[in-house]
Amino acid sequence: MADFVGAVDQGTTSSRFMIFDHDGNEVAKHQLEHTQILPRPGWVEHDPVEIWERTNVAIQNAVRAARIAASDLAAIGITNQRETTVVWDPRTGQPYCNAIVWQDTRTDTIASALDRDERGELIRRRAGLPPATYFSGGKLRWILENVDGVRAAAERGHALFGTTDSWVLWNLTGGPNGGIHATDVTNASRTMLMDLETLDWDDELLEIFGVPRAMLPRIHSSADPEAFGQARTSRPLRTPVPITAVLGDQQAATVGQVCFTPGEAKNTYGTGNFLLLNTGTEPVRSRHGLITTVCYRFGEGPAVYALEGSIAVTGSAVQWLRDQMRTIRDAAESETLARTVQDSGGIYFVPAFSGLFAPYWRSDARGAIVGLARYHTNGHLARATLESICYQSRDVVEAMAQDSGVRLDVLKVDGGVTANDLCMQTQADVLGVPVSRPVVAETTALGAAYAAGLAAGFWRDTDELREHWHESKRWEPRWSEERRAEGYAGWKKAVRRTLDWVEV
Ligand SMILES: Nc1ncnc2c1ncn2[C@@H]1O[C@H](COP(=O)(O)OP(=O)(O)O)[C@@H](O)[C@H]1O
Ligand SMILES: O=P(O)(O)OC[C@H](O)CO
Numbered sequence: 001m002a003d004f005v006g007a008v009d010q011g012t013t014s015s016r017f018m019i020f021d022h023d024g025n026e027v028a029k030h031q032l033e034h035t036q037i038l039p040r041p042g043w044v045e046h047d048p049v050e051i052w053e054r055t056n057v058a059i060q061n062a063v064r065a066a067r068i069a070a071s072d073l074a075a076i077g078i079t080n081q082r083e084t085t086v087v088w089d090p091r092t093g094q095p096y097c098n099a100i101v102w103q104d105t106r107t108d109t110i111a112s113a114l115d116r117d118e119r120g121e122l123i124r125r126r127a128g129l130p131p132a133t134y135f136s137g138g139k140l141r142w143i144l145e146n147v148d149g150v151r152a153a154a155e156r157g158h159a160l161f162g163t164t165d166s167w168v169l170w171n172l173t174g175g176p177n178g179g180i181h182a183t184d185v186t187n188a189s190r191t192m193l194m195d196l197e198t199l200d201w202d203d204e205l206l207e208i209f210g211v212p213r214a215m216l217p218r219i220h221s222s223a224d225p226e227a228f229g230q231a232r233t234s235r236p237l238r239t240p241v242p243i244t245a246v247l248g249d250q251q252a253a254t255v256g257q258v259c260f261t262p263g264e265a266k267n268t269y270g271t272g273n274f275l276l277l278n279t280g281t282e283p284v285r286s287r288h289g290l291i292t293t294v295c296y297r298f299g300e301g302p303a304v305y306a307l308e309g310s311i312a313v314t315g316s317a318v319q320w321l322r323d324q325m326r327t328i329r330d331a332a333e334s335e336t337l338a339r340t341v342q343d344s345g346g347i348y349f350v351p352a353f354s355g356l357f358a359p360y361w362r363s364d365a366r367g368a369i370v371g372l373a374r375y376h377t378n379g380h381l382a383r384a385t386l387e388s389i390c391y392q393s394r395d396v397v398e399a400m401a402q403d404s405g406v407r408l409d410v411l412k413v414d415g416g417v418t419a420n421d422l423c424m425q426t427q428a429d430v431l432g433v434p435v436s437r438p439v440v441a442e443t444t445a446l447g448a449a450y451a452a453g454l455a456a457g458f459w460r461d462t463d464e465l466r467e468h469w470h471e472s473k474r475w476e477p478r479w480s481e482e483r484r485a486e487g488y489a490g491w492k493k494a495v496r497r498t499l500d501w502v503e504v
Pocket of ligand 2: 011012082248250310
């Protein structure tokens with residue numbers, strides 16, 4: 001009997017492979033960043049070949065670090081940055097162009113045109129999503145219209161579309177030699193091309209985006225013992241290992257945080273922030289700027305849905321301080337620098353680099369730092385950056401309470417930014433609610449492993465998984481009600497200053 005489960009986590013910043021034991025403990029991990037290609041303002045691309053190569057190396061190195069054989073892995077799950085769009089030639093395995101990343105805003109005119117007529121309403125109703133640059137449909141249409149030869153190739157079956165789960169799965173299962181072209185309901189629910197209720201590609205939506213059906217992957221449950229084939233191209237995996245789960249990274253984190261009951265929620269702090277609330281087996285429509293998404297579907301069970309508050313720029317604002325402003329050398333230094341001052345000195349940084357996502361959905365917004373005086377330092381900017389992460393999260397927590405009536409008594413958190421103690425303390429202060437981080441903070445990979453292990457019979461059921469969740473740290477709110485209200489009012493004012501900045 002194999003003792004471990006593996007998970008590929010193909011994220012926006014990096015790709016990693018993690019190995020977990022039966023108690024859900026991390027046994028080994030290897031992680032490699034890939035290049036963020038920023039050719040023009042608003043454009044964000046990744047090289048799919050670089051992503052695949054690094055994922056492959058991460059698998060090999062993690063297996064080596066764990067000192068196990070492929071036959072010790074009961075199954076592998078794949079989780080991924082969602083929406084990021086890859087189109088490739090199945091005959092050669094070569095992409096037709098760089099992947100267009102979820103944060104990319106080049107499709108703002110496509111999105112705003114759709115939003116102006118009845119097509120916008122159809123997309124909202126059927127896909128549960130507002131027409132926005134964020135989702136894959138517009139990105140795919142852009143590639144079909146702008147990259148030479150792709151439309152004709154797609155019509156002849158020589159161009160395949162996938163989010164990065166499909167791209168990694170296809171390569172991992174053999175690439176041009178019989179690679180499996182598939183995705184799952186959670187990833188498909190981010191494309192604007194799937195009907196949330198039938199869980200299948202929708203002809204009217206395909207028509208709106210001009211997408212030939214032949215290029216689309218097959219949609220399966222998130223956990224399925226048969227559908228995703230076997231991983232067999234990676235050297236340490238000479239023995240094929242069954243791939244039994246595929247799900248988007250935010251849904252995977254929801255599973256990793258064992259939010260299996262309606263009303264349970266988690267907030268992941270990575271490149272962006274994503275708050276997901278499990279709403280049960282019926283899709284709930286938001287009236288306050290959240291999106292409706294598939295949370296997971298295990299095997300033949302019913303689909304479970306979530307309300308999601310997606311925030312485009314949180315951890316990537318810290319990366320911006322590091323890479324573009326060069327005020328810090330690494331992400332952790334954002335905390336040391338912010339601690340050189342008592343507070344933000346009244347400035348606010350609204351990092352609307354990709355417009356604003358939930359709950360505003362304003363592609364005409366752009367970033368701003370407001371309230372500056374000569375007095376302000378890099379320390380204030382670092383603090384305002386961390387506060388922006390917390391205020392954006394409060395925006396979606398408020399929207400969630402209005403939509404669902406759920407008032408969180410604790411916020412479960414995970415992701416790279418939760419290593420920042422000051423940021424998490426500020427989050428508790430800004431929300432007035434305790435913030436709690438589990439022992440295994442890599443909940444995304446853990447959730448993919450859980451889904452894969454459930455499908456492979458490695459774990460019995462979700463109750464067994466619940467027993468693995470343990471708190472490692474909790475932050476209690478310290479601000480007075482007055483300070484909290486004042487701070488939030490200032491944030492709302494700053495957000496208003498960023499709107500209507502670019503013409504779309
Ligand atoms: N100590 C820290 N303080 C603030 N931000 C951090 C810290 N450590 C990592 N980050 C941010 O976390 C993000 C990476 O988190 P991760 O969960 O790995 O993201 P992703 O899954 O999006 O690739 C980066 O944007 C980085 O700037
Ligand atoms: O790669 P992450 O963790 O930033 O997640 C990205 C999201 O899936 C985008 O929707």
